[in-house]
Amino acid sequence: MGGGRIVAAALLLAAACAARRPGPSTEYSGFLDDYSLLHRGGQGEVALLYRNPQARWTSYDKVLFEPVTLWRSGRKSLDPVPEGDLLRLISDLEDAIRRRLGTGFQLVEAPAPGTMRIRLAITEARATDPVLDVLRGRGGADVTPGDGPLDPETRRFIEHAEIEGEIRDANTNQLLAAGVDRRRREGAHPIDTWADVDRALAFWAERVCGRLEARTRGAQQ
Numbered sequence: 001m002g003g004g005r006i007v008a009a010a011l012l013l014a015a016a017c018a019a020r021r022p023g024p025s026t027e028y029s030g031f032l033d034d035y036s037l038l039h040r041g042g043q044g045e046v047a048l049l050y051r052n053p054q055a056r057w058t059s060y061d062k063v064l065f066e067p068v069t070l071w072r073s074g075r076k077s078l079d080p081v082p083e084g085d086l087l088r089l090i091s092d093l094e095d096a097i098r099r100r101l102g103t104g105f106q107l108v109e110a111p112a113p114g115t116m117r118i119r120l121a122i123t124e125a126r127a128t129d130p131v132l133d134v135l136r137g138r139g140g141a142d143v144t145p146g147d148g149p150l151d152p153e154t155r156r157f158i159e160h161a162e163i164e165g166e167i168r169d170a171n172t173n174q175l176l177a178a179g180v181d182r183r184r185r186e187g188a189h190p191i192d193t194w195a196d197v198d199r200a201l202a203f204w205a206e207r208v209c210g211r212l213e214a215r216t217r218g219a220q221q
Contacts, residue, residue: 046181
């Protein structure tokens with residue numbers, strides 16, 4: 001699978017009051033702390049974003065990248081989508097981001113001076129859902145292999161899912177940036193196969209991580 005790690009699922013089911021943070025918009029999953037900070041992104045940026053105007057971006061050269069998760073509305077909400085496909089999406093997104101970050105930053109496993117902590121999730125849940133289910137990965141999973149056609153239900157899921165993320169100072173927990181992005185954009189190529197998925201994720205990782213790299217080098221304000 002393109003050198004990516006194989007992951008398995010640990011389904012962590014929790015009551016909504018425990019799984020969500022206070023006060024998120026009902027249009028979003030609750031993965032982020034405060035959706036009211038977001039505004040529409042510009043050309044080449046994610047759809048909705050927040051960037052802390054006080055962040056000292058050039059002071060960061062390391063990244064602590066947390067495992068990607070998938071947030072869904074209860075244990076049964078995505079039953080039509082093969083579980084191996086969901087695990088493949090988590091794994092492929094994590095691998096694409098980790099590979100691209102590794103070309104511009106030192107990847108670390110613990111907070112240190114000059115370290116950003118990055119969290120990402122694929123979300124298909126809403127804050128009003130009575131129960132949220134968080135899908136995580138760990139070694140030894142039965143992940144969908146190959147580059148062939150997508151299951152129709154997987155393709156529909158990809159069309160509607162979002163990617164949410166945040167960047168914090170790993171030492172102080174100061175929020176540096178947050179965003180929400182949707183895969184489908186006007187004029188985007190159709191996603192029909194796993195090869196298409198991997199190309200799209202690699203493109204997304206290049207766009208997002210490339211802008212972050214430029215900002216930490218002082219090339220963007």
